[in-house]
Amino acid sequence: MEVLDYSEMENEVVDWMEHTRLMVLSTCAATDVDRQVTARSMSMIHHAGKLYFQTGLTTTKCHQLRQNPLVALCAGNVQVEGLACSLAHPLAPECRFFAEKYSQLHPGSFKTYSHLPSNVVFEVTPRRVIFWKYTEEGKPYREFVDFTARAACREMYPLE
Numbered sequence: 001m002e003v004l005d006y007s008e009m010e011n012e013v014v015d016w017m018e019h020t021r022l023m024v025l026s027t028c029a030a031t032d033v034d035r036q037v038t039a040r041s042m043s044m045i046h047h048a049g050k051l052y053f054q055t056g057l058t059t060t061k062c063h064q065l066r067q068n069p070l071v072a073l074c075a076g077n078v079q080v081e082g083l084a085c086s087l088a089h090p091l092a093p094e095c096r097f098f099a100e101k102y103s104q105l106h107p108g109s110f111k112t113y114s115h116l117p118s119n120v121v122f123e124v125t126p127r128r129v130i131f132w133k134y135t136e137e138g139k140p141y142r143e144f145v146d147f148t149a150r151a152a153c154r155e156m157y158p159l160e
Contacts, residue, residue, distance in 0.1 A: 002154040009145045009152035013129045016078060017046035021105055023075040025053065027061050027084075030068035038064065043106040044073075045098065051080070051124040052098050054090045054109075058118060062086075071124055077132035082124040090114040095121045132157075 026039040038060055042053045051073065055062050065071070065084050073080040088094050090102065091114060098121050103110040113119055131143040140157045 004143065004152040004154055006145070006150050006152045009143065010147075012131075013126065013145050014046070014049060016129075016131075017049075017051060017126075020044065020046075020075045020078075023051070023073045023080075025061065026072040026074075027064040028068055028070075029064040042073075043102070043109045045101045045105055047097050047101065049126075051082070051126070052102075052121055053124075054098070054102070054113060054119050054121050056113075056116065056118050057120055062120065065122065073124065079130040079132075080124070080126050081128045081130075082126045084122050084124045087121045087123055089117070090119055090121050 021044060022041055023044050024039050025042045026037055028035060028037040040061065042055075045052050065086070069084045071082055071084045073082070087098075090099055090110075099110070099114065102114065126147050128147065129145040131145075132140065133143060134140055141154055142157055143152065143154050145152045
């Protein structure tokens with residue numbers, strides 16, 4: 001395992017989040033009765049090192065997030081593990097940053113859903129990000145960015 005410069009990797013994560021518009025969000029409720037993992041594509045925005053999306057209060061994902069705030073997201077060869085929390089309605093004053101950016105990046109979704117009274121904005125704080133990459137020779141490796149430990153490393157795959 002090779003130790004990487006955390007600041008450089010943090011910048012790479014932020015750049016990736018800023019340019020990634022659609023991600024698959026996976027959630028799972030915490031009850032014994034309902035441990036079904038579900039996934040769906042979500043329109044996302046990035047702001048100040050965090051990811052944001054909107055959803056309806058009556059959706060499966062909202063029900064699951066109320067019970068279990070741990071989420072996984074992915075897009076392309078990047079995986080994000082994080083902690084989600086609900087904020088407020090997309091048009092509430094405290095979500096102004098969301099409405100402004102979301103309306104620019106996802107105008108159709110903004111027009112269709114953001115005005116619905118039952119919508120809420122969720123914030124995802126990344127805990128760990130994993131990049132799958134390849135050497136010039138085509139050998140796979142992973143780069144891990146641990147935001148909790150403020151550490152980053154590279155690991156060849158399969159482990160040698």
